[in-house]
Amino acid sequence: MDAFEYRGKTLFCEDVRIDDIISQVGTPAYIYSKNAILAQYHELEIAFQDVDTTICFSVKSNSNLSICKILAEEGSGFDVVSGGELFRAIKAGGDPSRVVFAGVGKMDREIKYALENDIFMFNVESVAELEHINKLAEEADKTPRVALRINPDIDANTHAKTTTGKKENKFGIDLSEAEKIIKQSARYSNVDLCGLHVHLGSPIYTVDPYVRALRKILALIQNCRNEGLDIEYINIGGGYCISYTGEKVIRPKDYASKILPLVKEMQCNLIMEPGRFIIGNSGVLISQVIYTKETIHGKKFVICDAAMNDLIRPALYDAFHRIWPVNASIKMPEVENPDKTMVKKGMELVDIVGPVCESSDTFATYRALPKVKEGDLLAIFSAGAYGFTMSSSYNSRPRACEVLVDGDQFRIIRKRETYEDLVRGEDL
Ligand code: LLP
Numbered sequence: 001m002d003a004f005e006y007r008g009k010t011l012f013c014e015d016v017r018i019d020d021i022i023s024q025v026g027t028p029a030y031i032y033s034k035n036a037i038l039a040q041y042h043e044l045e046i047a048f049q050d051v052d053t054t055i056c057f058s059v060k061s062n063s064n065l066s067i068c069k070i071l072a073e074e075g076s077g078f079d080v081v082s083g084g085e086l087f088r089a090i091k092a093g094g095d096p097s098r099v100v101f102a103g104v105g106k107m108d109r110e111i112k113y114a115l116e117n118d119i120f121m122f123n124v125e126s127v128a129e130l131e132h133i134n135k136l137a138e139e140a141d142k143t144p145r146v147a148l149r150i151n152p153d154i155d156a157n158t159h160a161k162t163t164t165g166k167k168e169n170k171f172g173i174d175l176s177e178a179e180k181i182i183k184q185s186a187r188y189s190n191v192d193l194c195g196l197h198v199h200l201g202s203p204i205y206t207v208d209p210y211v212r213a214l215r216k217i218l219a220l221i222q223n224c225r226n227e228g229l230d231i232e233y234i235n236i237g238g239g240y241c242i243s244y245t246g247e248k249v250i251r252p253k254d255y256a257s258k259i260l261p262l263v264k265e266m267q268c269n270l271i272m273e274p275g276r277f278i279i280g281n282s283g284v285l286i287s288q289v290i291y292t293k294e295t296i297h298g299k300k301f302v303i304c305d306a307a308m309n310d311l312i313r314p315a316l317y318d319a320f321h322r323i324w325p326v327n328a329s330i331k332m333p334e335v336e337n338p339d340k341t342m343v344k345k346g347m348e349l350v351d352i353v354g355p356v357c358e359s360s361d362t363f364a365t366y367r368a369l370p371k372v373k374e375g376d377l378l379a380i381f382s383a384g385a386y387g388f389t390m391s392s393s394y395n396s397r398p399r400a401c402e403v404l405v406d407g408d409q410f411r412i413i414r415k416r417e418t419y420e421d422l423v424r425g426e427d428l
Contacts (some may be wrong), residue, residue: 003033003405004284004381011326011379015408018286018326022377025401025412027288028306030388032062032413034070034406036282041074044240044274047252050260052269054120056100058238059085061275061385062283066404066413068092071278077120079238079273083110090117100235100271102149102199104129104170111136114144121145121271123197123235125172127181130188137190146188147195147235148178152216156200156209156239159317165200165213172198175220182224193229195271196220199237203276205249207258210236214262221266234263235271242280244320244382246335252277276385283384285311285400286326289376290355300350302369304378307354308361309394311380311387315360323352323364326377330370343368352378356395388414396422 004013011018013033021031044055056077059068063085068078069092077098078089089099101114102123111133114122124130124146137144151172154165164171173181178196185193198213214236221231236259243249263270287306294300313319324332330346343349348371352364363380372378391399398417403410 003036003039003282004379006328006332009327009329011324011328013284013405013410016405016410018284018379019377021403021405021410022286022288022326025403026416027286027377028310028400029286029416030283030383030400030402031286031410032064032067032279032283032384032402032404034404037067037070037278038074040278040282041071041076044252044272044277047256048260048270048272050256051263054098054269054271056098056271056273057278058273058275059089060389062279062387063088063389064402064413065092067279068094077271079275083107083113086110086114086117086119096120100147100197100273102197102273106132108132108136112140115140115142118142119144121147121195121233121235122191123147123149123195125149127173127177130181130191134188134190143190143192145195145233146191146193147197147233148173148181148193149197149199150175150178150213150217150220152198152200152213154200154209154213154216156204157206158201158204158239159319161317162203163201165198165209175216178220179223182220182227182229185227185229194231195233195235196224196231197235197237197271199273200239202239203241204239205241207250207255210255211258211262214259214266218262218266221268231266232269233271234266234268235273236263238273238275238277240274240277242276242382242385245322246333278385280385281382283382283387285380285383285387287354287378287380289372289374289378291374292350292372300348302350302352302372302378304352304354304363306363306380306400307356307395307397308358309356309392309397310354310400311363311383312390312392313386314363315358316390321363321383322381323367323369323378324381325370325372326379328370337368340366340368346370356397393417393422398422
């Protein structure tokens with residue numbers, strides 16, 4: 001389904017006009033579609049149903065309690081990387097026995113908290129961490145399941161800042177070291193080493209990097225079994241792509257058709273950790289134009305009330321997000337047209353920027369946009385993943401509110417911060 005679509009000249013989320021929501025909640029505001037989230041989740045579930053699969057929603061992509069609750073109610077597990085994310089998953093109604101815990105720097109207090117809650121599995125990223133988990137498990141009289149996160153040294157062709165499976169990255173354990181740990185697994189008698197994990201980066205637009213990684217891991221599983229270690233779980237991480245431009249991209253069934261045969265050959269249960277795929281295109285950020293300005297050099301700026309503190313992806317990764325007026329007399333093209341010479345009548349080439357005092361506070365440079373004026377609303381698309389979760393109050397800007405739409409209903413699922421919220425906890 002297309003959760004966000006123009007009906008006539010105005011943008012809707014499901015059956016609600018975006019401008020109706022904004023007249024009640026103000027800007028900037030994140031708006032999510034419940035039914036888009038469910039549709040994406042089910043598409044993955046169906047594509048991978050041929051093997052025993054646990055989908056663990058990656059909480060870092062969007063950790064709002066109401067969003068996590070929707071997924072918990074569908075039976076989703078959760079991929080967490082901190083005690084705080086585990087707290088959120090549980091608070092949202094998530095079942096701790098369906099939680100996997102990754103991250104290179106798990107602290108003792110976080111490991112203890114996860115042990116107390118009997119999470120499903122730790123994805124272990126170093127020998128030092130394995131030693132800590134083993135010791136803390138003994139003290140807690142528990143035997144947690146553990147997967148070794150493998151760094152297979154594979155380039156997933158993502159932005160350099162979101163690649164995680166190359167040998168120079170801090171993540172995971174390289175294959176030869178994993179072999180050593182496996183040979184010495186008797187040392188770690190307080191853990192149940194029963195899984196292997198890999199996460200290559202994000203977003204990944206082809207299935208090939210997954211296939212290459214799984215082929216490397218297949219050989220390792222064989223070696224484990226020769227050592228008497230039964231590897232029951234293969235966790236292939238997240239990274240499944242979404243379209244940011246309107247262009248067609250590969251879908252879960254395309255990933256599954258190449259990944260499932262390998263998982264079957266491994267005779268393992270599958271765990272996956274999608275974040276962006278489920279929530280990325282299920283959310284938009286709505287902002288209002290404050291001013292327009294044209295320099296004497298002919299450069300045009302649209303200055304809006306959302307900024308890099310609300311959505312940092314363009315500043316941090318040069319990420320592309322489609323932007324279009326909520327009420328537009330010119331139709332948004334199906335696919336973003338990169339050809340700047342094709343700017344139609346009624347449109348202009350502008351930089352879309354926020355009010356923060358940094359030049360990196362730019363959502364789009366030299367972008368073809370229908371002419372807008374003060375007070376107009378702009379939709380920044382594909383903002384559901386790594387939007388709000390990466391937001392901050394930089395420049396002492398209260399963080400945006402979040403809204404959930406379900407059919408013809410909507411409700412605020414996180415209030416807009418106030419000035420008082422900004423200073424809460426500070427002492428004079
Ligand atoms: N599993 C692990 C171990 C991860 O580190 C991540 C993301 C995921 C799963 C989920 O990946 P996804 O399915 O959402 O692609 N802030 C960046 C993305 C960073 C991803 C970090 N790890 C962005 O805005 O593009």
